[in-house]
Amino acid sequence: MEPAGLIAIMGGTGVGKSTVWFINTIIGRDVAYVGHSLESGTTEVQEYEFSMPNGIRVTLVDTPGFDDYQEYGSRSDLVILKEIGAYLKARYDEQRKLSGIIYLHNICDPKVDGSSQRTMMMFKKLCGADSLNNVVVVTTFWDEVDLTEGAEFETVLKTKDRFFKGLVDGGCRFARSGRYPAGETPKGPEFPPPISIVSDLLALNPVFVEMQKELAEGKTVEKTSAGAELYKEIQEFKRQHKKVVIDLSLRITEMKSTNARDKAAREALEDESKVSIAQLEKVRTTMQLKREQEALAKQKELELANLRRIELQHEFELLKTLHTKETLECRFQIRCLFDASFDDAQQRSRLEKTCEGLRATVSELSQSLRETKEELQAKVNTHDKTLSDLTEAKSKIAHLESQLKISQEAQEKMAFEISGSQSARAQSPQSSSLRGTILSLFSSR
Ligand SMILES: Nc1nc2c(ncn2[C@@H]2O[C@H](COP(=O)(O)OP(=O)(O)OP(=O)(O)O)[C@@H](O)[C@H]2O)c(=O)[nH]1
Ligand SMILES: [Mg+2]
The missing domain is CATH 3.40.50.300 (P-loop containing nucleotide triphosphate hydrolases)
Structure with a gap:
């Protein structure tokens, strides 16, 4: 059926x-x-x-x-x-x-x-x-x-x-x-x-x-209508798919160019970094050298300082010795000076005494000169003084004047000697010459 x-x-x-x-x-x-x-x-x-x-x-x-x-x-x-x-x-x-x-x-x-x-x-x-x-x-x-x-x-x-x-x-x-x-x-x-x-x-x-x-x-x-409906969907799907593919292609192209840019940038950076590394290495080497040189210089400085110290030590020792020697010498001289000053004091008092004597002599001589002058003046005034008397008187005056001059010089010299005797330490020969002068002055009188 x-x-x-x-x-x-x-x-x-x-x-x-x-x-x-x-x-x-x-x-x-x-x-x-x-x-x-x-x-x-x-x-x-x-x-x-x-x-x-x-x-x-x-x-x-x-x-x-x-x-x-x-x-x-x-x-x-x-x-x-x-x-x-x-x-x-x-x-x-x-x-x-x-x-x-x-x-x-x-x-x-x-x-x-x-x-x-x-x-x-x-x-x-x-x-x-x-x-x-x-x-x-x-x-x-x-x-x-x-x-x-x-x-x-x-x-x-x-x-x-x-x-x-x-x-x-x-x-x-x-x-x-x-x-x-x-x-x-x-x-x-x-x-x-x-x-x-x-x-x-x-x-x-x-x-x-x-x-x-x-x-x-x-x-x-x-x-058919059903097929077209489905086809529409498929077409839409295809269109979307195509769009996705295009978008993806664009994205890929973009990524490729970005990658290329990135690659170039990376390479540039790598180059830069290589240069930087080389520079850094150079700087490091230079610094290392500098450090070594500095260390060497420092070592030399230390060695020199050490030598200088030793030298100074020696110098110091020498100076110390010299100082000791000089101190001893000074002490000795002080001692001598002490001794000399004692002698000087004695001599000064003697010289003062002599000077006192000389002062008295000068005063006496001045007085005598004044009297002689008055005497001569009186003789001139009386007009009966003879030429010989006059000549004698003149020569006497000249002699007396020369004697006075000598005495004055001796007195000045004496005064100078007295003032210098305090600082002079070894005046014995001068004193003796002074004494000689004074003695000669006295003997000439
Ligand atoms: N809980 C529940 N399960 C169901 C129902 N209808 C179907 N199933 C289950 O769903 C699964 C798929 O069922 P099928 O009948 O093979 O589905 P179909 O429509 O023939 O599937 P295709 O042949 O692929 O087109 C099976 O395991 C069924 O037991 C329902 O109403 N309730
Ligand atoms: Mg079925």
Whole structure:
């Protein structure tokens, strides 16, 4: 019997398309692959046929999940879309319409503003406006979210343009699902059993989705609305990627030029540092030499000082000896002087006495001269003095005058001798000459 219904299951990867409780539960046996990692579990479009309790034959189409292209080695969304497109085109060619399209979305999806949103937009375009009555969005993983919180997310999904608002407006329905233990599934129409979703869809008029029509028109998958949506994303991604590459190239060029500048600056610095090091070395050597010279000079200075000290020591010793000798000599001379001064004192008193005598003689002579002069004057005055008397008198006067002069000179000399006798230490010969003079003076008188 020809299957009556054809229902495609689509959505992101890991949302539960193949899971036991959905396809396997509906079919009643484990036929579909169930993934256990982040990678897509279903790698190609798979058909599973089963009979509804009322005997209607149904074909469920399990599709690979989107949003896997970023994983290394996995297929891009476009490749997946191409596979799905090929499947849909084949069904279109058979004129086999779809009773329903079930789109699964994880209610806890953290990527709802990223790749999940892109998948939603693409799905919207894939369905087109005319098939939305046959679309059911089943949100999964309700067992992992608080019901109230989940309901809030669900409302956001239903009411935002960037999510499913367009689908809801076009007549699409929503259902909830979760992996609950048997009998613990929340009650209510929001949690319909999967089988009832299928039977509801079977009751509708089957449709061709937009993508099938577009492909039938001869468009390539990339040119279909869904493909373009994805391509737009890819283009945007490529544009961003290109921008990143350009930015990186600029950055690399900048870094290269910076590196070149840095290299030049580093080399210049290295050169400078080499020059500085050489100068430093030179200065160090000069200083070392200077220090050595200074040390040498200091040593020589010390040696010279030492020699000078020894010389001075010798000089001092010599001086000391001389001093001692001179002291002794001085002492001796003092002694002599003491002795001489004693003699001098005696001599001085003798000389003083002589001088006294001489003074008396001079005074006597002066008196005698005065008398003689008076006498002569008297003789001149009396006019009877003869020429011979006069001549005699003149010669006497001349003699007396010469005697007076000698006496005066002797007196002056004596006075001088007396005054000099105190300082003169060895006057004995002079005294004796003085004495001689005095004696000669007395003898001449
Ligand atoms: N807790 C919880 N786990 C779920 C639910 N639905 C699916 N899973 C688990 O999520 C994992 C992925 O499920 P699959 O059915 O392989 O997902 P898929 O959508 O087929 O993934 P692809 O084939 O990669 O596209 C499996 O371990 C499931 O048991 C759910 O509602 N609640
Ligand atoms: Mg799967």
